[in-house]
Amino acid sequence: MDKIYNYLCGVAGKDNVSLEEDMSRHVTFRAGGKAKYFVQPENSLQLSEILRYLKNNSVKYYIIGNGSNLLVKDEGFDGVIIKIGNKFGTIEIDTEKKQIYCGAGVMLSKIASIACEYAFTGMEFAAGIPGMVGGAIAMNAGAYGGEIKDIVDKVWLIDENCNEVCLNCSEMEFGYRTSIVQKKDYIVIAVSLNFENGDKSDILAKMNELLNARKEKQPLEYPSAGSTFKRPEGYFAGKLIMDAGLRGFSVGGAKVSEKHCGFVINAGNATASEIIELMDKVADIVYDKFGVKLEPEVKII
Ligand SMILES: Cc1cc2nc3c(=O)[nH]c(=O)nc-3n(C[C@H](O)[C@H](O)[C@H](O)COP(=O)(O)OP(=O)(O)OC[C@H]3O[C@@H](n4cnc5c(N)ncnc54)[C@H](O)[C@@H]3O)c2cc1C
Known part of the structure; x- marks a missing residue:
């Protein structure tokens, strides 16, 4: 065996x-x-x-x-x-400290809605990001001007020697879509997040506004991994791809979304090879036209 x-x-x-x-x-x-x-x-x-x-x-x-x-x-x-999924699903709320402690396997949307229930503001930006806390810390996930680093208090991790350690936000080396987790191959097991007191109806209204903006602008009706490429400094990947004439460009079942060119979508039974080939072609064409290198945000294993 x-x-x-x-x-x-x-x-x-x-x-x-x-x-x-x-x-x-x-x-x-x-x-x-x-x-x-x-x-x-x-x-x-x-x-x-x-x-x-x-x-x-x-x-x-x-x-x-x-x-x-x-x-x-x-x-x-x-x-x-x-x-690191729902088995790491602890959630504890500290109303005095205005903090939520949660396991790495809790979905961001779940914490955002609990925060709203307690009238905690600060996480509205993340309500529509379909990731778990661990992935969000690894990637320093962000949207609409907010990033997870803005609300992190402490992170509990497994380090390179397989020991549990706890780091403060300032020790997390957060950057654009990166953190110490990626640099050192740490593993997130839990996190405590800081909030401010807010108004429940304002928080709900903001979350709904951002969720509606996503529905309107992003191809949520198709499988994808969100923005396929990182934002190159001084540019927007989606705009470069659109300006390169690649709206709807496809390889097999993989396609540049017509709704949002920054998204590669699985438009129907795409293979990983088709998605990767499309990403490579898009990056090459954009580089040839504009001299800008598009780097994948999506992790390919
Ligand atoms: C429709 C759609 C919209 C999206 N919108 C946004 C957006 O607005 N902003 C944004 O930033 N992202 C966005 N994303 C991308 C994605 O949701 C985020 O990057 C999210 O934080 C990834 O979390 P995950 O749990 O899915 O991680 P995974 O995809 O499972 O993993 C991503 C990376 O994190 C690492 N990782 C995961 N869990 C852990 C852990 N516990 N410890 C250590 N490393 C770990 C993995 O090794 C991998 O390198 C979007 C994706 C989709 C499909």
């Missing part, structure tokens, strides 16, 4: 481990290959134990949250995909 599979089952339980897991089920692009091993640890102790074993045995691994910024190549991932 497979040694790694047996080990993972022994630590996380058989129900939380699978072989040859179809990763298109775990990414919002709804495309891509399989993970040789897939595990969802139930807590940080299991997580550290698994990480120690994988590191000691030189087994490749990759951490995922809600998969809203990810694509696994069609040939698959020959290692262990570790999902």
Whole structure:
């Protein structure tokens, strides 16, 4: 029997481990290959134990949250995909400190609506980002002038030695769509977020306004990973792609959205290879026309 599979089952339980897991089920692009091993640890102790074993045995691994910024190549991932999902779902509200403490597997939309319930303002910008807290911290997710770094108090992580550490916001090295998590391969397990007291109806109105703006401008009716490319300094990726005449440009089932050129969408049974080929072609054409390099925001595994 497979040694790694047996080990993972022994630590996380058989129900939380699978072989040859179809990763298109775990990414919002709804495309891509399989993970040789897939595990969802139930807590940080299991997580550290698994990480120690994988590191000691030189087994490749990759951490995922809600998969809203990810694509696994069609040939698959020959290692262990570790999902920090709803098992890391603790939520605690401290009304005196105006803080919410939550596990890395809580969806941003859920925290935003709890914050609204408690009339906590500061997170309205994130209500429509379809990621989990861990992914948002790793990516320093942001929208409409806000970024998660603006409200982070502390982050609990597993470090390179598989130990639990707690960092203050100032130690997180947040930058545009990056943080220490990506630089050092840390793993987010929980976070505490700071809020201000606000007015519940104003908070709700702001969230609805931003959600409606997304619905109007973004192709939410198709699978995608949001903005495909990072914003190049001084430009907007979507505008460059549109100006290059690439609106609706497609490779197989992968297509540049007609509604928002910054989004590559899965318009119907796209493979990961088609999505990647389209991204490469778009980047090449934009570079040839405008001399601007488009860098993917989407992580390709
Ligand atoms: C329709 C749509 C709209 C979007 N709009 C926005 C937007 O407005 N702004 C924005 O910033 N993003 C946006 N995104 C992209 C995406 O939702 C964010 O980047 C989100 O923060 C990713 O979270 P996730 O849980 O899905 O992470 P995943 O996609 O699972 O992972 C993304 C990265 O984070 C790492 N990661 C995930 N969890 C952890 C963890 N616990 N510890 C360490 N590393 C981890 C992964 O290794 C990977 O490198 C959008 C996506 C879609 C599909």
